[in-house]
Amino acid sequence: MSEIETIGFHYVVEAAGCDPEVLGNADKIRQIFLDAAKVSNMEVKSSYFFKFSPTGVSGVVIVAESHISVHTWPERGYAALDVYTCGTKADPEKAVDYILEQFKARYAHVSEIKRGIEEDDDTYTHMIMTWEESLRKDGNGKG
Numbered sequence: 001m002s003e004i005e006t007i008g009f010h011y012v013v014e015a016a017g018c019d020p021e022v023l024g025n026a027d028k029i030r031q032i033f034l035d036a037a038k039v040s041n042m043e044v045k046s047s048y049f050f051k052f053s054p055t056g057v058s059g060v061v062i063v064a065e066s067h068i069s070v071h072t073w074p075e076r077g078y079a080a081l082d083v084y085t086c087g088t089k090a091d092p093e094k095a096v097d098y099i100l101e102q103f104k105a106r107y108a109h110v111s112e113i114k115r116g117i118e119e120d121d122d123t124y125t126h127m128i129m130t131w132e133e134s135l136r137k138d139g140n141g142k143g
Helices: 026-039 092-103
Strands: 009-018 044-051 057-063 066-073 079-084 106-117 124-134
Touching: 009 092, 009 124, 026 044, 026 057, 026 066, 026 092, 079 092, 079 106, 092 106
Parallel strands: none
Antiparallel strands: 009 079, 009 106, 044 057, 057 066, 066 079, 106 124
C-alpha cells in the first residue's frame, strides 16, 4: 500500500493539567510558540496574542507553512491547541510536543488530521487519527 498524499497535517490538541501561570501569560505563550516554530522548522511570518480579563489567552502565530493557535482557560488548566502545516519542510508534531512540555501539560488528547487528500473526482477529504497521552504523573514533571 502506498503512502497517502496529503496537502497538510492538522493537529488538534486538548491539553489538560497545564500550569495556570503559563496559560494566563500572553507574552510567555507567544515566546513558547515562536520557539516551537523554530524547533519544528517553521518560518514565522506574524503573531498576535490577546489576554482576556480576568483570565485566558487567545493567540496565533502565522507561519509560512500555515499556523499555530491556542485558546486557554487557566482556571481549568486547559488549553485548546491547533498546529496546521502544509508541505514537507515542517515537523508539526515536534511543535505540539514542545508546546505541551512548556505548558507543563499532564494529559493530552491529540487528533492528527491529514488534510487535502485528493479524491478521483477532483474533490478533497481528510483522515483522522486520534490518541491520548499521559505526560506527567506528578507536579514536578517526574513520572
